[in-house]
Amino acid sequence: MALELRQSLKLSQQLVMTPQLQQAIKLLQLSRLELMETVQQELEVNPVLEEGLDLYEDGGNPADDPLPDSALAGNNGPEEELGRSEPEQTAEISMDSSSALGEIDWGNYLNEYAGDQSDGGYSGAAGRDDDAPPSRLEIMSVRPSLQSHLQWQLNLSHISDREKEIGEFIIGNLDENGFLLVSPEEICSQTDCTPAEADHLLSRVQEMDPAGVGAQDLRHCLLLQLARLEAADSLAARIVRDHLSLLETRNYPGLAKATGASTAEVSAAVEVITGLNPRPGRLYSDADPVYIVPDVYVYKLGEEYVIMLNDEGLPRLRISNYYRDILDKDSTAPGATKDYVQDKLRSAMWLIKSIQQRQRTIYRVVESLLKFQRDFFEHGVNKLKPMVLRDVAEDIGMHESTISRVTTNKYVHTPQGTFELKYFFNSTISTEAGDGMASESIKQRLKSIVQHEDRKKPLSDSAIAAVFSRDGIRLARRTVAKYREQLGILPSKLRRRP
Known part of the structure; x- marks a missing residue:
């Protein structure tokens, strides 16, 4: 087929957005x-x-x-x-339009640093009235990170330069939660130290604040915090060390049978465990809040x-x-x-x-x-x-x-x-009265129902749907489960308390 040039007319509609409209x-x-x-x-x-x-x-x-x-x-x-x-x-x-620099009271700024020299040349905020605005140093100071906080404690320790080098390597290999990212073997190979030196410095780091840093996993982190509470041989430590899977499912009868303790003692031990911090490093996060x-x-x-x-x-x-x-x-x-x-x-x-x-x-x-x-x-x-x-x-x-x-x-x-x-x-949830309810209102009522339930016999998703049904609100069980998950509420078997 031969190619040829041809003119034709075509009528079409299209939306053309100017750069100005795109900007708007x-x-x-x-x-x-x-x-x-x-x-x-x-x-x-x-x-x-x-x-x-x-x-x-x-x-x-x-x-x-x-x-x-x-x-x-x-x-x-x-x-x-x-x-x-x-x-x-x-x-x-x-x-x-006022400039940030123009708002600074430079006279006050200089007075804060030119005050009493007896304390090292800085008067600080100790003598400042509680109702006075914060000093410039308090505003501009940088929040310490986990590594800088641990480094500060390491510098206060009476250890040799060689040990300090090993400790700095360990601190530098902690994640934001405070968990250790390297194994003791890697510490030895990277710092040319003996296993005894690596264990000694790792123990020094684990003794620092906050409690639980330097652990290799969650179980070790919780045990370090219990040891800091002088509860290394307690029932709570036994549960964390040997029966963490039963603890995750809140299986109180199974914990009582496995440990030989009463249900009341297991419940008290679980309360102690839930009061621990599974991410101790987050206490010193240097991320600015939004x-x-x-x-x-x-x-x-x-x-x-x-x-x-x-x-x-x-x-x-x-x-x-x-x-x-x-x-x-x-x-x-x-x-x-x-x-x-x-x-x-x-x-x-x-x-x-x-x-x-x-x-x-x-x-x-x-x-x-x-x-x-x-x-x-x-x-x-x-x-x-x-x-x-x-x-x-x-x-x-x-x-x-x-x-x-x-x-x-x-x-x-x-x-x-x-x-x-x-x-x-919000989406509409139909009611028997004919008028709809907003999904956020349903979530708020669901939250209130869970807060006032019997902790020994928490309501299942089907039981919560039945409560809504008695109030004239038609709600499927899977809808209750979806809203419960969005609110961060655990299933009924994990909400049970003996």
Whole structure:
């Protein structure tokens, strides 16, 4: 078959997303921390953007700025691009521009180090009032890791340099839980020491704080902690050493038969064992905790609820007046310069409007959630109603995908606690009364049932389903098991207490 060139017409529909629209959608789904990083990156690469105390010097909207028409020619705002047509009240981007260095009281900083020299040149925080803010050293100090904590104890020991080298090798081969990752043979081969020296230094490490470090497995870790409690020959130690499998299944009759002790004595020994730490190294983890900062606050004032967007920590954005003047008709700047500034100005304006649109959308979503879930805000999780994304989407006139992006990694502080916005969307559990219940409410009731059950005869999944059935809630046994596992509740045979 011969090849030939041919012209043809074809009519098709396709969705084309401009880079500006992609940026608006990306900003919508970013978490608070990611948004702050994005704004800082844009400030570094876009010279038209700058930080200021006020979003705009004249207090107006970016769309009202006296910019050349060509600066925004051919560009709709993110509101129009996302299919929005209703005007809404503006939620300003509250952004703090004060520098962290400018907030430091340098006089106080120097006084802390130039105080009483009798204690080695540092006055410390011992004489500080309890109500006073922490010193700079307390803020900037690094939390000790497990290795540094053990190294500090090793340096205080009266041992030779050779022994210290072996001890450092052992400490360096502990995992985050405090367990030893190498065998005694590897210690000998890597440090050229004798087995006696390796055992001696390993024992020195196992005597350090916290109790249980340097163990090779869980059984050894628990035995080290019992020995520290002077209970190496107790019933608890015998159970850990010889009957750990029976302990894992909470087989109290089997433990009593295997040890020859009474059920009460076995129960007391198990209580001692459960009070031990199976991961002692975690006490000195140097990982920084991740704190949740709410994006929205909901307060109750009288009988009404007030929604406040959390804008703390975000830098305020504004357009630089210097670059505005470059685009003026009377400016003598070259054409290439004007084109560059115009492109950067268009990008800056879009970023500002996109962030404002993001804030307005979050506000409207929380406002809709407050309308649908008012009983939850009043009484708690037990009054949570079943909801889907479509309910909010239809209420505020947006697409479900937009609501999904808004509620991802966004948190709201309420009188009932801090929750992710996704938390309010739950599946429906039918009841005999005809109205549905939210799955989170069912989980809360399941948790309450387990907390008040008889420890000697814990309820099975089928028995819990029967309790729900008496209350008019149809719940299958496998659904109860799924919710129980999600709540971290053990099966009935592992919850049994003699």
